[in-house]
Structure formats: structure tokens, C-alpha cells
Amino acid sequence: MTPPAPHERADRASGLDASLDLTRDDGFRLRARLAIPAGRTAALLGPNGAGKSTVVGLLxxxxxxxxxHVGLAGRVxxxxxxxxxxxxxxxxxxxxxxxxxxxxxxxVxxxxxxxxxxxxxxxxxxxxxADHWLELLGLAAFAHHRPDQLSGGQxxxxxxxxxxxxxxxxxxxxxPLSALDVTTRVSLRRTLATHLADFAGPRLLITHDPTEAFLLADEVHVLEHGRITQVGSPDEVRLRPRTPYVADLAGANLLVGEARDGIVRVTPPHGDRELHVADHDVTGPVLLTLRPTAVSVHREQPEGSQRNTWHTTVDRLERLGDRVRLRSGQPLPLTVEVTRESTGALGLAVGTPVWLAVKATEIGLQLDSPAPTIDDPAAGPTDVSG
Amino acid sequence: MTNPTSRRASPRPPIGLLLPAAIGLALFVVPLVGLLARTPWADLLDLVTGAVVTDALRLSLVSSLGATVVSLLLGVPLAWVLARVEFPGRSLVRGLVTLPLVLPPVVGGAALLFAVGRRGLVGGPLERMTGLVLPFSTAGVVLACTFVAMPFLVITVEGALRTMDRRQEDAAATLGASRWTVLRRVTLPVIAPSLVSGLVLTWARAFGEFGATVTFAGNLQGRTQTLPLAVFVALESQRDTAVAISLVMVAVSLAVLVGLRGRWWPTS
Known part of the structure; x- marks a missing residue:
């Protein structure tokens, strides 16, 4: 083991260093290690009942x-x-x-x-x-409002x-975003991203939503049944999921593009291709989510009405229980999941040329632009006098 | 505020409900009407400004408010302990606290006499050490009223403490609030509506207190004779005075209930 570099040691002094072990009254046991250097955002990603709230309570x-033990900023x-x-x-x-x-x-x-x-x-x-922070977060107009006069995002x-x-x-x-509607969520996620970056200490985002974890965190810790099952950068976790939960949820493809008239232009570095989507009303920057099982793999160009088909090669192949995950190449690198049987039937190996197809209805679409007019329906103060 | 989704066509209420409702209402109204019908309106002013009535009114206000204050100071901490501290025999303690609700007040007064009377378990040493004599004193009236009325406050506040969202207190703690600050700035404000209705109930019960008072504190005009006691005495010999005192009690009670209506009781 090499001794930590001086800056790492300094980080440890101001960061979080926790080794958690607790058996709850209901018999559930949490055992997890978490180390977050100052200035870094970690996400604790896990399904309901994984022990996330217990982690919050302990920290x-x-x-x-x-x-x-729990150590923070050099203090036990x-x-x-x-x-x-x-x-x-x-x-x-x-x-x-x-x-x-x-x-x-x-x-407020x-x-x-x-x-x-x-x-x-x-x-x-x-x-x-308080006024200073309300100003920073664009809330100065709401200083004298009661919490029940605010929207969820506010x-x-x-x-x-x-x-x-x-x-x-x-x-x-x-x-922090789970209780909000989709549009508010996008705008608040941007607020969070800004203020997380300005916050000097370690930050921990607890979430069950992989999109949140991948967009906001530098490092993702996956928590399942009270144990950390995977730690890595968002890309590592997404591209090389180690458990079925991560594969199912976190393993979804996340693409950024520009939507117009039911077509999304996926832009580099996420790829360079147009995809047909079911929603024709969305215009502007969007986030696409595409589950690995939603993409079908063929050796010949598929016939029929599917408009999202393209030719590519298998870049990587990985076995995950009785399923196989493959990574496709340009023009639209995707993680695709197929059964072991079909891998054999199709004769898939690294370098195999394949056709991929995906239905427009299988592509999840959400607006990726702040929408302040929607977030603050009241816009101005909702004055309740008397 | 009109909420369009909650507007309903109001059908004729079923007679099966309307009839018992009307009888129930009559149960409250008829005695009041009887009281008003019997009222000697011409002499009313003289009667209610008489020494007996003004003494009793003053004493009733002092003792009922005193009991409410004592209940606030002792009952809220008691409710907090019952709601928040787990200890063996907690349900037994909770039962003891609610006992005065079902116990005949006379029994309560007698029990007080045995405990804090001049020769009582606590009363004897208390008198020797401090010279304080509780029976047949105004302080004794306050004690008797507190004994029967405080359970209303404890029950109301304990219920509110148990049902409130305790995570608000957690949030306050993470912001650096000590337990005392949490209690003062979060818990009490959150349960304030229940606290106030508990106080009103407590006051109302203390204001009407009769049995425990007369047993423990006696019936001395100007010292322990509250309005209910004065009514009871007057019924024997001076009916008109009894009616006048009753009217005073109705007026005070109504003034308090109407004054607080809509503030603390939910109105439609």
C-alpha cells in the first residue's frame, strides 16, 4: 500500500469517513462503508428498504x-x-x-x-x-410566506x-427530488447541481433514482439489503453493473439530445443518430432513457415498420447470470441485454456485425431544460392577506 | 372559500336522523329556557351584584384560572413524559392520570382530604414545615379543581404529541437545536391548537367543579364558595339568587366558548 498523497490526506481530514454497522429492532442489519472526500458528491443509490434512511439517521x-465509526471533518x-x-x-x-x-x-x-x-x-x-441564502436561491420574494403557500419545488x-x-x-x-413532479424535478436538479458544486464539504445524495445519481454524483455507491454492492463512477456503474438490481435500474442507457417533431437528434459524445420517439410535442433539449432489454438484436436488417434500426458491431460482451450484456459501437453506443440462448443462436461475439432495433414507445423522454414558468406557477408571491 | 369539487346537492335529511337530532338539541335548550323563564328580571341586577354572587364569581374565576395555570405547568411536562419516555408501568401511570375523569368528584375530594388534609399523609408534615394549610382555603379550591380538570389537558396534549410528525423535531435537531429549543420552538408550536383546546376544556371543567371542592375545601363565602357551591346553597332558601347565579355561569361560559369559537375549534 502506498501512503496517500498529501492532498488526499487533507481531504480525509475534512471529508466523511464512516463504517456503519447497525441492527435495527426489526432485525434488519446495515453494514456499509462510506468515504467521501471534501468537495465530492457521492450518491447512495438503492431500492426501497435497502437501508438508505438508516444511513441518513446514523450520519x-x-x-x-x-x-x-463515523468521522467527519477530522472529528469522531x-x-x-x-x-x-x-x-x-x-x-x-x-x-x-x-x-x-x-x-x-x-x-420562510x-x-x-x-x-x-x-x-x-x-x-x-x-x-x-437567511435573507442572503434566500437571495442566492432566488427565493427573496417568498421570505414572508408560510411553507404551505409554496410549491413543492420552492x-x-x-x-x-x-x-x-x-x-x-x-x-x-x-x-430531495422524489416528492416533486417531473418538470420541477429537472429545474431543482439544476439548482442542486449548482449549489453542490459551491459547497466545500463532502456531499451525500440518497436516492432510488439512477438518473439523479448519475447526473449529480461523482461516485455512486449502490446499497442493497443493507450492504454496499457496488462503488464506482456513474459510468462504471452504468456500463458494468455488478448485480441484477443495478443492471435493471441503473443500467439504463442515458442519452442527451435535441427533440423536434417526434425525432430526437442524439448528440456526441452520446452518439450521433436520430431516434424516433412517441412524443411529438416535446421540443428542445431532452434526456432519453432506454432500458437495455428494450433493444432487440438481429443479424439481418429487421423487416417491418420499426423505424429505429441501425447497423453496428458488438464492442463488448459480458455475462450476467443467465443474461448477457453487450455494448454496441457507433453511431449510437448502447448497453443491450439479451438472453444467453439468443446470444448463442445469433452467434454473438466481440466484433460481430449486428442490426439493432428499438420501438419509439420504449424510449423514455424527459425535458432537460429549466422551466421556471412551470416550476413557479404562482410566479409572483401568492399573497394571502388577512 | 368555496371548493367547487366539494359542493354537493343537499338532499332532505332522513327523518330517522333528524328526529333524534332535534330531541338531542332540545335536551340542551329546554333547561336553558326553563332557567330564563324562571329568571326574576326586575331584581336581576341587584341579585347579581350582591356580595354572595360577586364573591363567588371572583373566587370561581380565580380558582378556575389558577387550576388552568397549574395544569399547564405540571400537565404539559406530564403529557410529554407519557408520550415520549418509555418506562415500565407507563400504561398504569396513564390510567392513574385519567382516573379523575371517571372517579366521582366527591371521592376525589375525600381522597385529597386524607392526603393533604391537616392530619393527612402529606398535609401534616406540610403544615409543620411551611405553615401551609390547604383544606378550607382558596389554594385548596385550586388544588381540588386541578385534580379533576388536569386530566383533560394531559390527555389532549399527550395525544397531540403522539400523533405529531416527530421528524420535524429531527429536522430541528440537525439544524443545531438543543432538546429544550426543539421543545420550545418546534414541538409546542406544532401542538399549540391541541394545547389551547386542552386548556379550554380544563378551564371549563374547573369552572364547573363542585364535588371535590365542597368535600375538600368546604363552603366558606369569599374563601372557598365558588359559583356552583353558591347555587347549591341558594337553591335551599333563595331561589331567585340561585337562578341569577346560574345565569351568570351560563353567560361566562358562553362568552368564553363563543370568544374562542373559530379560533381553536374548527368551524365549517
């Missing part, structure tokens, strides 16, 4: 470990062997919850000022800090401001 200080927060446990209030972990959990009895500004106030900052200064931005104003050592985003 935030709402739950205590049975074994292991939890270590049962030395009887160390720093409770949530003294941890400096900023959490953004799925359903924002804003305080309904306080207005006092919600954001709550953290500084709790740490002894005088009211006036706390409110000034409320989640307030929750982000409320977490960031406390200048936490770790930013923990617990399914």
Missing part, C-alpha cells in the same frame, strides 16, 4: 451505531468502542429531507434563520444570513437554504 446523529462523531456519540444538534450535518420538513408555524425566512438562531446567533443577524429550495445557511461539515440530501 445525522438521529441513530447510534452498534459498531463501526460516533464510535461505540470509545463510547463517543455526538448527538444531531452538535454534528453540523445539513440535511435536506424528501418532504422538506419545513416548520409550518414559521415563515425564519425557517432558514432557525439553524443560526439555534446556535446562538442573534435574531437580526440570523435573519440577515419548499425544497427553502429546505436547501435552511441546510446550507448553517455551513455544515456534510451535506446530506435524502431523496
Amino acid at each position: 445525522a446523529g438521529l441513530l447510534a451505531l452498534d459498531d463501526g 462523531l460516533d464510535d461505540p468502542t470509545t463510547d463517543t456519540f455526538v448527538p444531531a444538534a452538535s454534528r453540523h450535518v445539513g440535511v435536506v429531507f424528501q418532504d422538506h420538513l419545513l416548520f409550518g408555524h414559521l415563515d 425566512r425564519d425557517n432558514v434563520a432557525f439553524g443560526p438562531r439555534s446556535r446562538g446567533v442573534p435574531r437580526r443577524e440570523a435573519r440577515e444570513r 419548499a425544497q429550495r427553502v429546505a436547501l437554504a435552511r441546510a446550507l445557511v448553517t455551513e455544515p461539515d456534510l451535506l446530506l440530501l435524502d431523496e
Whole structure:
């Protein structure tokens, strides 16, 4: 083992280093290691019931470990062997919850000022800090609104401001986009991307949505049944899934393109080809998702009405249980999944020329542009007077 | 606010419901009408400004408000412990707290007398050490009222504490709030509506308290004779005074309930 380079050591001092071991009352056991250097975003990706909320509780200080340790910014927060446990209030972990959990009895500004106030900052200064963050997140007009007067996207931005104003050592985003509708999600994801980049400490995004994980994180940790089953860059996880869950969900092809009149032009580096999609009304930059099983593989040019067919070669071939994943070459590199039988029947090997086909209805389409007019239906303050 | 989706055609209510509803309403209204019919309107002002009535009114207000304040100071922490702290015998303690709701108030008053009376278990040492004598004093009235009324507050607040979304408290903790700050700035504001309705119920119960008071604190005008006690005494000899006092109680109760209506009780 080579000793870590000096900058890595510095990162470790300001980063998160956690080894989590906890058996819950219901018998579920979580055992996971998480190390996130400062300035990096990790995603914890897993299905419901994988133990993601338990991780949030342990890192935030709402739950205590049975074994292991949590270290953050050079400070030990939890270590049962030395009887160390720093409770949530003294941890400096900023959490953004799925359903924002804003305080309904306080207005937006006092919600954001709550953290500084709790740490002894005088009211006036706390409110000034809150105003500053509301300004940064484009929420200044909503300072005197109650949380129930906000849209889902606005409320989640307030929750982000409320977490960031406390200048936490770790930013923990617990399914921050799940409760939002699709359009709001896209715009808030951009907000998150911006502010994650500005945040100096380690950031952990908890999610069950691979798209979120791949777009926002530098590194993806896959959590299943309380264990980390795969760690890697988004590309590594997507292209080389190690478990059926990752293959099914995270293994979906993600493409970026430009939509117009039911045709999407996929642009480099994602490929260079046009695809017919079912939705004719979407115009502009889009994200395409294409499940590996939705693509069919042929040796001869397929006949019939399918318009999305093209010729390419097999670049890579990988066995995954009783299924085989192959990676196709230009003009549209895709991950495709076929059964082992058809691999044999088609005589597939690396370098084999093949025809690929995909139905327009199998292509998932979502708008990839901020849509502020839709996100803020009220646009201006929804004044409820009296 | 009109919500177009919730508008319904209102059909004629079924007679099977309407009839018992009307009888139920009559049950409340007829006694009131009886009271009004018997009211000596000409002498009313003189009667209610008499010393007996004003003394009793003052005492009733002092003791019912005093019991409400004591219930607030002791009952909210008790409710919090019952809702949030797991300990062996918690359901037994919860049963003890609600006992005064079903216990005849006279029994409660007698029990108080045995416990904090001058020769009682606690009352004797208390008097020797502090000189404080509770029976037959205004403080004793407050104690009796608290005994019968505080369960209303504990039950209401405990229910609210159990059903509130505790993750709001978690969120506050991650923002650096100490447990005391969480209680003060999150928990109490969240349960405020229940707290207030609990306080109103407690006050109302204390205001009408009779049995425990008369047993434990006696019936001394100006010291322990509250309005209900004054009515009871007056019914024997001075019917007109009894009616006048009853009217005063109805007026005060109505003023409080109407004053708080819509603020804390959900209105349609």
C-alpha cells in the first residue's frame, strides 16, 4: 500500500469517513462503508428498504451505531468502542429531507434563520444570513410566506437554504427530488447541481433514482439489503453493473439530445443518430432513457415498420447470470441485454456485425431544460392577506 | 372559500336522523329556557351584584384560572413524559392520570382530604414545615379543581404529541437545536391548537367543579364558595339568587366558548 498523497490526506481530514454497522429492532442489519472526500458528491443509490434512511439517521446523529465509526471533518462523531456519540444538534450535518420538513408555524425566512438562531446567533443577524441564502436561491420574494403557500419545488429550495445557511461539515440530501413532479424535478436538479458544486464539504445524495445519481454524483455507491454492492463512477456503474438490481435500474442507457417533431437528434459524445420517439410535442433539449432489454438484436436488417434500426458491431460482451450484456459501437453506443440462448443462436461475439432495433414507445423522454414558468406557477408571491 | 369539487346537492335529511337530532338539541335548550323563564328580571341586577354572587364569581374565576395555570405547568411536562419516555408501568401511570375523569368528584375530594388534609399523609408534615394549610382555603379550591380538570389537558396534549410528525423535531435537531429549543420552538408550536383546546376544556371543567371542592375545601363565602357551591346553597332558601347565579355561569361560559369559537375549534 502506498501512503496517500498529501492532498488526499487533507481531504480525509475534512471529508466523511464512516463504517456503519447497525441492527435495527426489526432485525434488519446495515453494514456499509462510506468515504467521501471534501468537495465530492457521492450518491447512495438503492431500492426501497435497502437501508438508505438508516444511513441518513446514523450520519445525522438521529441513530447510534452498534459498531463501526463515523468521522467527519477530522472529528469522531460516533464510535461505540470509545463510547463517543455526538448527538444531531452538535454534528453540523445539513440535511435536506424528501418532504422538506419545513416548520409550518414559521415563515420562510425564519425557517432558514432557525439553524443560526439555534446556535446562538442573534435574531437580526440570523435573519440577515437567511435573507442572503434566500437571495442566492432566488427565493427573496417568498421570505414572508408560510411553507404551505409554496410549491413543492420552492419548499425544497427553502429546505436547501435552511441546510446550507448553517455551513455544515456534510451535506446530506435524502431523496430531495422524489416528492416533486417531473418538470420541477429537472429545474431543482439544476439548482442542486449548482449549489453542490459551491459547497466545500463532502456531499451525500440518497436516492432510488439512477438518473439523479448519475447526473449529480461523482461516485455512486449502490446499497442493497443493507450492504454496499457496488462503488464506482456513474459510468462504471452504468456500463458494468455488478448485480441484477443495478443492471435493471441503473443500467439504463442515458442519452442527451435535441427533440423536434417526434425525432430526437442524439448528440456526441452520446452518439450521433436520430431516434424516433412517441412524443411529438416535446421540443428542445431532452434526456432519453432506454432500458437495455428494450433493444432487440438481429443479424439481418429487421423487416417491418420499426423505424429505429441501425447497423453496428458488438464492442463488448459480458455475462450476467443467465443474461448477457453487450455494448454496441457507433453511431449510437448502447448497453443491450439479451438472453444467453439468443446470444448463442445469433452467434454473438466481440466484433460481430449486428442490426439493432428499438420501438419509439420504449424510449423514455424527459425535458432537460429549466422551466421556471412551470416550476413557479404562482410566479409572483401568492399573497394571502388577512 | 368555496371548493367547487366539494359542493354537493343537499338532499332532505332522513327523518330517522333528524328526529333524534332535534330531541338531542332540545335536551340542551329546554333547561336553558326553563332557567330564563324562571329568571326574576326586575331584581336581576341587584341579585347579581350582591356580595354572595360577586364573591363567588371572583373566587370561581380565580380558582378556575389558577387550576388552568397549574395544569399547564405540571400537565404539559406530564403529557410529554407519557408520550415520549418509555418506562415500565407507563400504561398504569396513564390510567392513574385519567382516573379523575371517571372517579366521582366527591371521592376525589375525600381522597385529597386524607392526603393533604391537616392530619393527612402529606398535609401534616406540610403544615409543620411551611405553615401551609390547604383544606378550607382558596389554594385548596385550586388544588381540588386541578385534580379533576388536569386530566383533560394531559390527555389532549399527550395525544397531540403522539400523533405529531416527530421528524420535524429531527429536522430541528440537525439544524443545531438543543432538546429544550426543539421543545420550545418546534414541538409546542406544532401542538399549540391541541394545547389551547386542552386548556379550554380544563378551564371549563374547573369552572364547573363542585364535588371535590365542597368535600375538600368546604363552603366558606369569599374563601372557598365558588359559583356552583353558591347555587347549591341558594337553591335551599333563595331561589331567585340561585337562578341569577346560574345565569351568570351560563353567560361566562358562553362568552368564553363563543370568544374562542373559530379560533381553536374548527368551524365549517
